[in-house]
Amino acid sequence: MNPAEPSVPEPTPEEQVALDRLYADFGAENLMPLWTQLDGLMPEHPTPEARAHVWEWKRLYTLAQRAGSLVPVGRGGERRAIALANPGLGGRPYATPTLWAAIQYLGPREVAPEHRHSQNAFRFVVEGEGVWTVVDGDPVAMRRGDFLLTPGWHFHGHHNTTDTAMAWLDGLDIPFVHHTDSAFFEFGPDEVTDRSTPDLSRSERLWAHPGLRPVSALERRANSPIAAYRWEHTDRALAEQLALEEEGHPGTVGPGHAAVRYTNPTTGGDVMPTIRAEFHRLRPGAETATRREVGSSVFQVFDGDGAIVLDGVEHRVGRGDLVAVPSWTAMRLRAESGFDLFRFSDTPVFEALHQARTAIEEEPA
């Protein structure tokens, strides 16, 4: 807050003494005045401490590999996950104030034991295959381009069935849950409960049919029952949007910009109550409008090269690179080649609480 003109005269020395004594007495009683800190607490628009930041996938991967040879994955640490720590957030392992993003690395034949927690989690696979994640007893294959869910309070473990390591992106609402003191956790078996390696999970066989629901499961659910959103469907949906645009029909979000949202087929809404996930594809040379949104997000480049312009600063990124976008940052994407990006955000929180806002700024010249 920045009042137009201060109407308050400076205190006299005597007043200052009295004020100092008052503030000391406040402190002794666990009290704090609003008027000394209004600007920081109630700014005119969001002024995040988190910063826009890029992490290069190649460096992440190399460090994860080193961790792979030094740090075991089992009980004691549960997961070999290395979190993005936003440089504005004082050394906490938070990509943004609400979102956790990490590279998780599983060496050849390794097993990450089962557990469950109230935090919502997903995986997104930018490269590799050969790991199955077992979610409430249902083995789910992980392959490049797949988006996989582990909603809150579902047991889950992972096992690598190959002789090659695999790494992927983990996304969770850990910072939000931690800040709001709503975390629960429970250990499961040390081994995954089903070591079979089917091509499709049972959840997909029941649920991943367009517009169809099993009559045996008709209730609304807080989380999507689809354990894996496969790349072939995402890719085809995006290709069709661009093809429709070429034929002169609606479908894309903006010129040369296709996008799909991953949804919960029992509600049509987001996959999990605290996390939105989308996939964006830009044609070569396409550029989006500049937008600001309440809430923070993380992008991972899936394919191609381009730039993410944040508050006017251009960040050039390529395959696997991760970008944290703080709340109310002016954001624009620009494709050099075809440009495919995965994005997740905390927007469902603000929509549920009627705090969401969006501002579209001038189109780029």
Place this chain on the structure above:
Amino acid sequence: MNPAEPSVPEPTPEEQVALDRLYADFGAENLMPLWTQLDGLMPEHPTPEARAHVWEWKRLYTLAQRAGSLVPVGRGGERRAIALANPGLGGRPYATPTLWAAIQYLGPREVAPEHRHSQNAFRFVVEGEGVWTVVDGDPVAMRRGDFLLTPGWHFHGHHNTTDTAMAWLDGLDIPFVHHTDSAFFEFGPDEVTDRSTPDLSRSERLWAHPGLRPVSALERRANSPIAAYRWEHTDRALAEQLALEEEGHPGTVGPGHAAVRYTNPTTGGDVMPTIRAEFHRLRPGAETATRREVGSSVFQVFDGDGAIVLDGVEHRVGRGDLVAVPSWTAMRLRAESGFDLFRFSDTPVFEALHQARTAIEEEPA
């Protein structure tokens, strides 16, 4: 209503005279007493005038063919549709008090002109192909096993691109809308607005991807935006349910009984606000429990042979046959061969109005 014991003495002759005069005066003033008709108006459970009834597809088809050579399809009649007229409903073209079901027949190269109406409509194709229905300008191919939507107030026309006639099932909420005086209708062009014949409609290219929504269209809709639910998806979803059952996992509704509901991906609910549509598959020899439901429905056998047992009466049916099931009828299915059935009902009306009830009766001995 059937009171346990009549506590009212017979009127004396003098009282009867006074009563007759009173009832005549009621009539003159457009009044009617409750007490003379309570049993009919407020029964202990639904006592439908509609009857359980079977229409054989072969006979329907033969009659539709005869109509094809005698009755034009264009302006003046709009559609060559022949409705099931439930024998209990006094000669009205109503399959049940709320649902319309008709065979529609389109001769070689014929065109059914465009119009729109507030009534919700769908098509289900038990045999044939070569017709495209054009819904708000989007051509939708019709093929065996497909379920196609024309929600209220969408323009639509049909054209047969082949030298062979084609017939299909039309389902609408005409009786419900007529009874509640909520019908609107508007003529469109005599010709369909797009004569192209794509394999997939634009609506499917945008919407028929499991769990994915276009970011360009995120609002909730009263009706499903998917114009066609293709047989390949329905068939696969049913096959997977039975396979899961064989592997010892949940998925089917009951032993040997797979079922999917067609849904609106923007809500997870029914495809249209007044009509529920489902597809049921029974293994050879399977038999369902006996159920009663508030609300009426119509089955069409898609494949195989079996029986529909209604209030204890067995109706043997085969491919294409149609069965009207009145409200609160005790119903059971029994498969001889594998048995595939399409079903539509008015249940969403009762769920929306908190009037739905279901009773499961004893399993068959």
Place this chain on the structure above:
Amino acid sequence: MNPAEPSVPEPTPEEQVALDRLYADFGAENLMPLWTQLDGLMPEHPTPEARAHVWEWKRLYTLAQRAGSLVPVGRGGERRAIALANPGLGGRPYATPTLWAAIQYLGPREVAPEHRHSQNAFRFVVEGEGVWTVVDGDPVAMRRGDFLLTPGWHFHGHHNTTDTAMAWLDGLDIPFVHHTDSAFFEFGPDEVTDRSTPDLSRSERLWAHPGLRPVSALERRANSPIAAYRWEHTDRALAEQLALEEEGHPGTVGPGHAAVRYTNPTTGGDVMPTIRAEFHRLRPGAETATRREVGSSVFQVFDGDGAIVLDGVEHRVGRGDLVAVPSWTAMRLRAESGFDLFRFSDTPVFEALHQARTAIEEEPA
């Protein structure tokens, strides 16, 4: 439906013979063609069979009094209710195709025995007092201006504690429930289960506090838990709207036209899923715009004199008079004196099913 120009030539005599044979064969198979009846089934806008009609309260009351001396109220007839039978609806006791409206008359010291049914019911009291309706064991006083609920499947009976007869308006969704075959009914005790005569029902003591809910009952309910909406609250809310208008603030629906809707405090929506209830007050000389709505309604004049103009025909009405308004009728109110009207309608049905439409026509000259 009224096609712009018939494109179909008259059949030749030979064709007519073939057509006659075809239509007879249709009839034998319980089939009916759409093309012979399209205009009636799918009109351009609602064309109700029900008619706008006025019933005078004085005549109703006199006839009810005569019934009081001739017809007992107990088991065998359950209720001494005399229904408005819309002259367009072929002698059925329906005020409109969906709504039942009746005068119910309870003589001195009489008891109407307890029962329950799936139909939703309410009472509105235009004059008199001294009867308690007992709803699921909770005695609810009935007084002039009160609006009282008996939602579906709640046991209820009435007893007159005085030596004076009392009559009131009963409103139900009997025609809708009958047409859709969703009626259930159950007898209760011959006597009311609680003969106490408190000023306020227990339901009001728990629920009728503005903006407050008991923490012991937090779930959403299909029906309002408030058994009685008292006249003092309705009157005050209407008076405040007119006072706010005079002070230059928003609040009224239109100039000189105050209106409140009775609502379910657990949802903010209508009191029952099939029935909307409102109270309207016009200043002397005020006149509303002309509106058409999908769905039918019934007005009862509570106080004052004025006119209800329906499709251009003016109906002058006074205290207690009842008016049936069919669907899509152009309607306008005009107050001579101050003019107070109770109204109920079936609009929630159309809103729930996404079939609601409203048209506002020109203001009166």
Place this chain on the structure above:
Amino acid sequence: MNPAEPSVPEPTPEEQVALDRLYADFGAENLMPLWTQLDGLMPEHPTPEARAHVWEWKRLYTLAQRAGSLVPVGRGGERRAIALANPGLGGRPYATPTLWAAIQYLGPREVAPEHRHSQNAFRFVVEGEGVWTVVDGDPVAMRRGDFLLTPGWHFHGHHNTTDTAMAWLDGLDIPFVHHTDSAFFEFGPDEVTDRSTPDLSRSERLWAHPGLRPVSALERRANSPIAAYRWEHTDRALAEQLALEEEGHPGTVGPGHAAVRYTNPTTGGDVMPTIRAEFHRLRPGAETATRREVGSSVFQVFDGDGAIVLDGVEHRVGRGDLVAVPSWTAMRLRAESGFDLFRFSDTPVFEALHQARTAIEEEPA
């Protein structure tokens, strides 16, 4: 998290060197491993940093008085509000991680200028009167026992019309909004926009009628349109619950424990999307069960004496005293005299996001 048995051997000195280098490289790349901090981030149940704490009203009031003579209220500080700073939260002015609670003090004839912000706010008045808060131009009187709303983005200012100071409790979601970077703020006029002093606000005259809504305002709203919940209604609703209990009927939450929730009459839900508010009344000697809930809350004693037992520690409190209750704290109330308490909490956040949990523990012996 506290694994049953550590399965990981201690690193060798060489490994430790490599690990130290790895962790340093993590730091340089803004990365942090999960395994070194899992216990804190993902505990078995919430382990709040916030502490249970009591602030005495008398001390608060005395300090506020001193601030009144030293600190102006106008532009430059906007409000003379002194916040509860939870001793576990590192010196931030947060009663809990999500909730702000402050005493606000307005001297004789003082005016707090108008502004608006996205944070949701309320006032609760434990003593005094004579201040009007003006919310979007509507003057709202403040009196002992009243609960007053200023939902997000409504302009508001306060003015004291008397020669006596007045102080009250302010509650907001400032910490939640700050942490999630969703704050917006805008200055308004230095003076309040309407200096009239009506007994009831216009919002109450439109909205505070039990079960009635103005037909001119039928949409659902995110926030309650009732600006003030008056003490007379709250008191009466609580008294009726205890009277019903005495008569043997349901109504109270537990023996001798009445409670109402303040609600939004357009939805039946909480008054604002992030804040729940309730009022609790215990009979002399009554005691509640022990409960844990996800989410934090603040109590203010309105009248009487008693104890709040938090994780087994008894805190004796009297009129005006404030108590912060962190998430998942075991909580029980015990009344000495009759005991009236206002409570607000962040529970709607967890309900909206499907993270709410409650545990009821053993009844007190």
